[in-house]
Amino acid sequence: MKKLFNNYINTFKGLSREVWWLSLITLINRAGTMVIPFLSLYLNKSLGFSMPEVGIVMSFWGVGSLIGTWLGGKLTDVIGYYKVMFVSLFLTGVLFFSLQYITSFYGFCFGILLVMLAADTFRPAMFVALSAYSKPENKTRSVTLIRLAINLGFSAGPAIGGLIITGIGYQSLFWVDGITCVLAAILLVQVLHPKKAKTLDEVKVEKPISVYKDKLFWVFFVAMFIFGFTFMQYFSTMPLYYKDARFLSEFEIGLLMGFNGFFIFVFEMPLINWLENKKKSKIKLVLIGLLLLSFSFIAINTTSWVGILVVGMLLMTIGEMVAFPFSNAFAIERGKKGNQGQYMAMYAISFSLANIFCHNVGMLLIDEYGYAFTWSLMAIFAMLGVIVLFILLLMLKKEKSASNEVLQRLVNKKTVTS
Template sequence: MQKFFRSYLDSFGGLRKEVWLLSLITLINRAGTMVIPFLSLYLTKSQGFSLDQVGWILTFFGLGSVTGSWLGGKLTDKFGHYRTMAGSLIVSSLLFVLLQFPVTFWGFAIGIYLVMAVADVFRPAVFVAISAYSKPENRTRSVTLIRLAINLGFSAGPAIGGLIIATTGYSGLFWVDGLTCLMAGILLLILLHPKRALEEAQDLVISAASAFKDKLYLVFIAAMIMFGFIFLQYFSTMPLFYANYHQLNEFEIGLLLGLNGLTIFLLEMPLIKYMESRKHSVISYINLGMLLTGFSFLVINLTDWVGVLIVGMLLVTIGEMIAFPFSNRFALDRSDGKKRGSYMALYSIAFSVSHIFSHNSGMHLVGSIGFQWTWYIMLALAILGVLLLIILKKLLQQEGSSAL
């Protein structure tokens, strides 16, 4: 046990102070985003929207995310990651609080669009900040540390969020979201020195090469859209599956979602350090993560035993622990010497596009063919994404890419 604990601590070694500070800010921010996992439940139970309406509202969620990711890349390349992150956190804090007041379909659709358009400006900027503050050999682990902060926040957030709903109702979630975003923005301004951030940013953009002209990178982005499409079901249709099919309440759903973040916190960094020491390619690891995520949908169809939900959650958790850090590493490596903001914006947009189609399509699929066949479709999409990445790997080998 002591050997494991020592190895666990060693896996965090060599990361710069700025990466740790950025992780702290991200932890505080993400711990407060309690409303997102409960959004579909809030819209159906509290606001009385139909599944079709919820699907369209979540499409506006994705459209806002695309807008924010694109804008974040532009602002990061022009003003640097420091100013972009701070502005996003502070403005989105106000918008999260205001989001509790719309009661009509269009009011909430426009509100969620604006919230995500501002909040997701943060995403490309934080990826660029990771590149600025980490050594090339530590990029994957730096990404992993940020992810640990995100998932530690998510492990506490849903559990606390379920408790808040049970005691004070859904409105408390919006206030917590807003206040934690504001706190994260203030800490960013205090802890990360702007002069150092601007100096780091000046070294990043070397040429005018844009991600949108990189054809192989676009193939990678297409595969990430597929991965995001199936993964995001765990934040829209899956909570409805837990509630409607297995009769779980909000607190139980929060605990199940919290298992995801807790497992990532305990195991992801040692796992990534171990996998980096092996000789397999980055693309192979992304494929493994995508397959495990697809299999998580298969296992929950095999039995009605409620315990299988834990097995499915563990499979998707291991899948994302592998796929996200290594796909992010691929994007960072591919952007070396180019407009990094545009590359990381396009990486973020891939998951924003998934938001547009995933939630809406998932809701309509569940409404028309039921949960079981919807999960089989998710498995098929995972296999299709794996095939696309296999093709990409062969093309990268022909290119002789260093980002392979």
């Protein structure tokens, strides 16, 4: 047992101090956004919005996230990741304070759009900072540590939020969210100020390649959209399936969903460390992750045995653990030849776009054709993503061969000249 524990601890060794601080800031920030899981309840129960109105507000949330992510990438390339992260955290805190005073439908649509626009400028800047503060060989594990912080934040946030609502009321959530964002901004200044932080791998490209001209990255973008679209069904439509078709209680659903976060927290870092040592292609590993996600939808359609729900959740969780860190690391690596902010923004936007469409499409499919048909369609859609990634693998192989040929010509030319 002691050896097992020591091996687990060793998987975290070698990561820079700055990456640990960035993870703590991300944890505080994500735990602080506890109003988001309760937003639909607040709008419906406290402000009296109808369900269609709640749906429209959530769409504005998605649009704000998309615009903020794009803007964050642009600003990161212009003024740097540190300034973008600080302004994002501080401004999000101020906007959360203000949001509690908005009670009209149109006002809240505009308010939530501004909040998410400010909040999600943080994401591409954070990923570029993560790249700068990590040694090249540690980037995937650094991403994994950030994911652990995000998962912990999302796990703790709703639990604390529920207690706050019960004890004080919905209004207090906006104050707590705002305060935690401002605290994260203050911590950023104290520990990651450019004069204090040690940059390990900051990339400056004189003639950067625009992400919009990188055809291979756009193939990757399509695959990530498909991955996000199918993956997020587990956090929107799947709980309804557990309740309506499998007759699980809210407590049982909570345990099943909690299993996802717990499994990731315990096993993701050792798994990523093991896979990195295997020296496998990042895209090949993302492909395997998406394949496991597809299998999870197939599994829950095969039998009425309730235990298959755990099997499905396990397959999805392992797929997530493999696909997310290595897809992120691929985007960071690809961004080294261009504007990193742009690349990381487009990576995040693929999931923001999926977030805008996946929930409504999933609900409509279930309402029209039922759960079994919807899960089969999601499995097929995920398989389509696997095919896209396989095409990307072939394109990357061709690109590598072309680069090797160019390099060989230069070597030959130099030899002849000598």
